[in-house]
Amino acid sequence: MNNRFVCHLISHTHWDREWYLPYEKHHVRLIRLMDELLDLLEKDAGFNSFHLDGQTIILEDYLQVRPEMRGKLVQYIKEGRLHIGPWYILQDEFLTSSEANIRNLMTGFQDARQYGNVVSKLGYFPDSFGNMGQAAQILRQAGIDTAVFGRGVKPTGFNNAVEDQTNHFESPFSEMIWQSPDGSSVLGILFANWYHNGMEVPAEEEEALGYWEKRIEDAKRYASTPHLLFMNGCDHQPVQTDLTAALTTARKVLPDVQFVHSSFERYIEQVKPSLPSHLSVVKGELRSQHTDGWFSLVNTASARVYMKQKNQIGQAMLEKVAEPLAAFAHLLGQRYPHHLFTYAWKTLMQNHPHDSICGCSIDEVHREMMTRFDKSLHVAEVIVEESLKAITRHIQSDVFTEFSAEAVPFSVFNTSGWVRTGVVSVVLEIKRLPIDGKVPALVVEELQKESDEDWILVDRHGNKISSVMEDLGVQFGYDLPEERFRQPYMARKHKLTFAAEDVPALGFKTYAWIKNPVRSDAAHSEAVPNSSLVSGEREMENEWLKVAISEDGRLVITEKQSGHTFSELLAYEDVGDIGNEYVFKQPDGESAITTKGLKAAISLIEDHPYRASFEIIHELAIPKGANEVLQTEISQMVLFKERKAQRVEETVPLKIVTRVSLEKGGKGVKVKTAFDNKATDHRLRVLFPVDLKTDVCSVDSIFEVAQRNIQPAPEWENPSNCQHQQAFVDVSDERAGLTIANLGLNEYEILRDGRNTIALTLLRSVGELGDWGVFPTPEAQCLGEQTAEFEIIPHPIDGVRSGAFVEAYQFQIPWTVQQTGVHSGKLPADFGLLEWSGEGIAFSSMKINDQTDDLIIRWFNMIVEESEIAIKVNASIKEVYTSNVLEEIIQPIAHTDTVSIDVGPAQITTLGMKFM
Incomplete structure (x- = not known):
């Protein structure tokens, strides 16, 4: 092998x-x-290529202002001088959902079609604050066999500072094998000297x-081959216009070194055959665990929690509600x-770049993000509304005329992917009258004559369902017909709340609010007799759980299957935070x-028979904020680790109002916390002592339930050991376990307190961005009214086999309800599009492919064991095939009325279906 060093310079900008x-x-x-870049490419034939940061949105943003430059972009992309994709944006992998990560990759590939269908086949993760464990599997399914990344296995500090801790690397080289839990692997290349070397x-x-003498020596320390990677650019770095001349100079002063203005494609092509035979294998998530723990940047998971909550709502509405409903309607x-x-x-994804969704930017950035969240959500809501109308037109709702001449049918939709039971609320129009050309007050008066008595709720069999009705009176509304001008009206409305039981997966159940039932059995029969879930002065109980509330508001919950009791759950904890949007730092010596x-x-x-709820009110006095020392330290750019600020003695009230609910049939206790934050520079968490002996916790991550060590690595110095989560965190042993599910609360910590207490972050208030300068962020203090929702799910055995993880996934997905008229239809009143089963398998998505109009369904295996999915589709299937994350046809599958497919350990499985 020729040991002459080759310096590959790759021009780029991290944008x-x-x-x-x-x-x-x-x-x-x-x-x-x-x-300037396009001008340089035109004038300088020696400027070979430029890497556009792995994200196609750069082209979109540029052409928004310079549409006339599209031709030049296409030219240089086809020539291989501009390298685009594979992502739409450079996301934070842990704070965006599994499906959002896939949509990001798909969108990058789709955008590349507009520019000659030339896409960079490189997993590009230059500055992600940790990397997902399933990256190798996702990339391999997309035809990508190499990934480059800047963080996760090496300590990288603020302002691109690289700490020298070679002995703490997971790999001695910048090149390594990165392997996902399913066994898929890619060549992983670390920016050991950062992406600006x-x-x-x-x-x-x-x-x-x-x-060059300094930089070559630095690169040689980590490289396993003579091919050295040099990244010619940095954050928002302008293109170096004299690079051709600079490389000519380099060749002159160091004639024994080969200097190449390279691309990732060329560099990787030459690196691969020169790699040593035994590279280190780095498995799963890259989360900087073998560092001192201060620069993992995990506390961005709790910066501006309100944004994470908004993101969770938006993601769930798109991937778990709008897509499956629109797919159903399409069929x-x-x-x-x-x-x-x-x-x-x-x-939505324009809010997913790491500096955006992580909440670590200036206030103006995050204000604009909230508008984008609303814009995306509003579009999803329109899709949902139109899909529901399209589906309910086909539902046989006239079955309810058998029970009453006055029936108001509606369908409850379950898009979670599993059969579901839970409490549902629906607002129904009992009667409406147009107001065009009429006196509105007279219309209101007419509608107010409608009686709210003698109404009952029934299912399609006429069984009475226990419910609570709230008369909402007369309200204004309007229709926007496709063929006419807007149509305003007034309507008398009732709000119903009840337990919807065993609603089919990816299907619906239809009910009706009926008046003056004509059949006595409809009037008097009930699926379940009225009964209370309240079992004592401060106690609730259903078939699965018994809940007692202590005088200080903490819960004692007994899980009946195992008989195990969890005590002292739901205590709140407030401490100071003198860190920044990136890093939590508690004042020294504070209690x-x-x-x-x-x-x-x-x-x-x-x-009520379907739900019992207690309200718990705590009134605390907490310090108003940090003392003046903090502002001095911020202005002088004192590193957070070295800050000496404390909280002031002056206090402000913190009133925490907690609603604790137990539903009929519910396997968890649902909690909603509300408070008015009047303090700055602090963190609020809720604590759940588990008191089970185990060294690991299970955490919902990207297409996996990751197993993480509770005790950090020996190198870890940070007193805090917070980590990322998606839907839940769980601590279990062989007897029992406790799962804490959440809505947009992405930070947890398992305390090293001898009790394996789960700490869930509800709020983190800080006043500066941090990193390389002084950037005040007063809105990151998150002052004002705040809410948080989570679910406490005790369970027997493990979270997979007990169904606790399914309960946690369903907690993130809203119910969807649609009122319908009385009519015949080809769909029965109760119907499920898809029936499936599989040990350890989790449903992920159902949508329609944008090229073929095929139905695409995705699952993933929560366990690292082989499994099988058995599927029955209640529609006429023409063809079934295995697919990948890009929704390409891989292999046909033989099928009859059902389809069975083997699933490997931790495998992401995508199927495509063509229909008759």
Whole structure:
């Protein structure tokens, strides 16, 4: 092998769309960079290529202002001088959902079609704050066998500072094998000297010699081959226009070194055959665990929690509600709105770059993000509304005329992927009258004559369902017909709340609110007799759980199958935070303020057959904020680890109102917490002592339930060991376990307190961005009204076999309800599109492919064991095939009425279906 060193310079810019400047200010700089780049590519034949940061949105942003430059972009992309994709944006992998990560990759590939269908086959993760464990499997399914990344296995600090801790690397080299839990692997290449180690190459000989001697020596320390990677660029770095001359100088001053203006494609092609035979294998998630723990940047998971909550709502509405409903409607003849989904997903994903969704930018950035969240959500809501109308038109709702001449039918939709039971609320129009050309007050008066008495709720068999009705009176509404001008009306409305039981997976159950039933059995029969879930002064109980509330508001929950009792759950803890949007730092020597032992005001606020709820009120006094030392330290850029600030003695009230609910048939206790945050510089968490002996916890991550060590690595110095989560975290042993599910609360910690206490972060208030400068962020203090929702799920055995993880996944997905008219239809009143089973298998998505209009369904295996999925589709299937994350046809599958497919350990499985 020729040991002559080859220096591969790859020109690039790492383009954060928004960060320490608002989007449009970065946008203007991007336009200038791209103009200069295209000019350079035209004038300098020696400037071989430029890597556009792995994200196609750069092209979209540029052409928004410079549409006339599309031809040049296409030219240089086809020539291989501009390298685009494979992502739409450079996301934070842990704070965006599994499906959002896939949509990001798919969108990058789809965008590349517009520019000659040339896409970079490189898993590009330059600055993700940790990397997902299933990346190798996802990339392999997309035809990508190499990934490059900047974080996760090596300590990288603020302002691109690289700490020298070679002995702590998971790999001694910058090259390694990165393997997912299913066994898929890619060549992983670490930016060991960061992605700026070849920036601003000097063209003067005297300066160039020292520059290159230092940088080559640094790169050689980590490289396993003579091919050395130098990244010619950095954050928002303008293109180096004299690079051709600088490389000529480099060749002159170091003639024994080969300098190449390279691309990732060329570099990887030459690296692969020169790799040593035994590279280190790094498995699963890359989360900087073998570092001192201060620069993992995991606390971005709790910066601006309100944004994470909004993101969870938006993701769930698109992937778990709008897509499956629109797919269902499409199979009934409705056009699938691919264009609207693309727009909604892109709008949402514009909030998914790491500096955006992580909440670590200036306030103006995050204000604009909230608008984008709303825009995406509104489009999803329109798709849902139109899909529901299309489906319910085909439902046989006239079965209810057998029970009453006055029936108001409605269907409850379950898009979670599993059969589901839970409490549902629906607002029904009992009667409406148009107001066009009429006196509105008279219309209201007429509708107010409608009686709210003698109504009952029944299922399709006429069984009476226990419910609570709230008369909402007369309300204004309007229709926007396709063929006419808007139609305003007034309507008398009732709100019903009841337990919907065993609603089919990816299907619906139809009920009716009927008046003056004509059959006595409909009037008097009930599926379940009326009974209370309240079993004592501060106690609730159903068939699965018994819940008792202590005087200080903590819960004692007994899981009946195992007989195991969890005690002292649901205490709140408040501490100071003198860190920043990236990193939590508690003041030295501070003691936590908790609700342990603090008497709470406890009252029963709901007692119905389908649900019981208690309200728990805690009134705390917490410090108003940090003292003036913190502002001085911030202004002087004192590193957070070295700060000496404390919290002031002056206090403000913190009133925490907690609603604790147990539903009929519910396997978890649902909790909603509300409080008005009047303090700055602090963190609020809720604590759940588990008291089970185990060294690991199970955590919902990207297409996997990751097993993580509770005790950090020996190198870990940070007193805090917070980590990321998606839907839940779980601590279990062979007897029992406790799962804490959440809605948009992405940070947890398992305390090393001898009890394996799960700590869930509800709020983190800080006042600066952090990183390389002084950027005040007063809105990151999150002052004002805050809410948080989570579910406590005790279970026997493990979380997979007990169904606790399914309960946690369903907790994230809203019910969907649609009122319908009384009519015949080809769909029965109760119907499920898809029936499936599989040990350890989790449903992920159902949608329609934008190229073939085939139905695409995806699952993943939660366990690292082989399994099988058995599927029955209640529609006429023409063809079934295995697919991949890009929804390409891989292999046909033989099928009859059912389809069975083997699933490997931790495998992501996608099927495509063509229908008759």
